[in-house]
Amino acid sequence: MTGIPSVTLNNGVTMPQLGYGVFQIPDEGAATAVSTALREGYRSVDTAAVYANEKGTGAALAASDVPRDELFVTTKLWNGASTTWTRDLVLREFDASLERLGLEYVDLYLIHWPHPMRDEYLTIWRAFEEIARSGRARAIGVSNFQPAHLRRLVAETDTVPAVNQIELHPWLQQAELRSLHAELGIATEAWSPLGQGKLLDAPALARIADKHGRTPAQIVLRWHLQLGNVVIPKSATPSRIRENIDVLGFALDEEDLAALAALDNGTRLGPDPDTFDAN
Numbered sequence: 274m275t276g277i278p279s280v281t282l283n284n285g286v287t288m289p290q291l292g293y294g295v296f297q298i299p300d301e302g303a304a305t306a307v308s309t310a311l312r313e314g315y316r317s318v319d320t321a322a323v324y325a326n327e328k329g330t331g332a333a334l335a336a337s338d339v340p341r342d343e344l345f346v347t348t349k350l351w352n353g354a355s356t357t358w359t360r361d362l363v364l365r366e367f368d369a370s371l372e373r374l375g376l377e378y379v380d381l382y383l384i385h386w387p388h389p390m391r392d393e394y395l396t397i398w399r400a401f402e403e404i405a406r407s408g409r410a411r412a413i414g415v416s417n418f419q420p421a422h423l424r425r426l427v428a429e430t431d432t433v434p435a436v437n438q439i440e441l442h443p444w445l446q447q448a449e450l451r452s453l454h455a456e457l458g459i460a461t462e463a464w465s466p467l468g469q470g471k472l473l474d475a476p477a478l479a480r481i482a483d484k485h486g487r488t489p490a491q492i493v494l495r496w497h498l499q500l501g502n503v504v505i506p507k508s509a510t511p512s513r514i515r516e517n518i519d520v521l522g523f524a525l526d527e528e529d530l531a532a533l534a535a536l537d538n539g540t541r542l543g544p545d546p547d548t549f550d551a552n
Contacts (some may be wrong), residue, residue: 274523278317280503282435283458290347290498291518293325294464295326303329303444304336306509311337313515319438319505320374321349321385322366327373328379335375339525347381348374349416352396353552358393362401371409378465382410383438387422388550394422395429402432412436417546421452427457436460437449441502442468443475443493451500462503464508467493471541475533485523494520496533 278290293310295303295318303326307318320330327348334344348370352358365380376542382404387394394415401413414436416425427433437454441447441463454461467490469474478489485492490506493519497504506517525533 277314277518278498278521280414280501281458282425282460284412284434284435285405286501288381288412288436288460289510290481290503291320291494291520292345292347292503292505293514294505295330296321296324296387296464296507298324298329298330298507298509300326302326302509303511305335306514308336308512310514311339311521312497313453313518315343315514315518316343317409317505319347321351321383323349323351323372323385327370331374331376341342345380346376346497347383348376348379349383349385351385352388352393352397352473354391355552356552358397360396360400360403363397365406366406367409369458372409372514378387378409378411380411381414381436382412383414383416383436384418385548386549386551387419388423389422389547390550394418395426398430399433402430405432414438414459417549419546420449422546423453423459425456426496433457434459436462436503438462438464440465440541441497442542443478443496443533443541444468444470444472444538446534446537448537460503461501462505463497464505465542466497466502466504468540471542472536477536481525481532484529485525487520489525490517492525492529495523496530497523499525499530508511527532
């Protein structure tokens with residue numbers, strides 16, 4: 274193994290704290306990109322049905338000599354508005370993801386968005402609970418869920434989500450959600466952990482990067498790890514893939530952490546989960 278720290282989820286499953294995301298990587302490029310990531314030492318890969326690259330991701334996993342039990346594979350249900358979501362439909366979609374990935378099980382299965390205006394996530398979650406009981410998903414969780422959505426899930430179903438994957442970066446530090454996650458025993462996972470690169474020119478980051486002889490991206494990823502977040506940076510560029518995993522040989526001090534905390538301005542770069550709906 275590569276020395277990447279891990280977190281223990283609320284059902285006892287261990288998850289690498291640093292993984293590789295394949296959002297916006299075309300299917301034909303995913304096999305190459307994921308293969309590069311595995312060679313560089315990543316052991317966690319995050320995809321989704323809507324990314325349309327599960328086949329390429331699965332091809333890289335199949336071609337790798339990394340044993341399956343050393344890999345942590347996440348995918349997500351795209352619970353779009355084109356249909357009414359029922360138990361049977363959720364199970365069929367999960368089977369389709371497994372087939373595209375070429376796997377007998379995934380390590381984590383997530384509901385991609387809450388879509389609260391459609392009031393279907395409880396039905397979907399109960400199907401997820403069934404998938405978890407079958408052993409075909411070692412853990413189940415959610416993505417982009419807000420406090421009200423999480424509290425309702427916990428109150429009205431039998432399983433607390435293992436993970437909530439949310440937009441989280443220095444401009445949007447999500448203190449309320451992270452506090453609720455800690456209260457409920459939910460792991461916080463950050464998507465867009467580098468703020469789509471838009472925040473990397475911040476003078477404070479440049480100063481900290483210079484201080485440690487690192488890049489601004491490495492500083493932000495190290496910040497996530499020290500906060501306890503699971504983080505899944507995405508890049509198709511081999512040098513960036515390598516750079517993003519090279520964040521274990523240094524530590525930020527209290528002054529650095531305070532400077533990063535001061536960057537929080539509530540800027541959301543993705544959709545608002547309370548209002549976002551999509552096909």
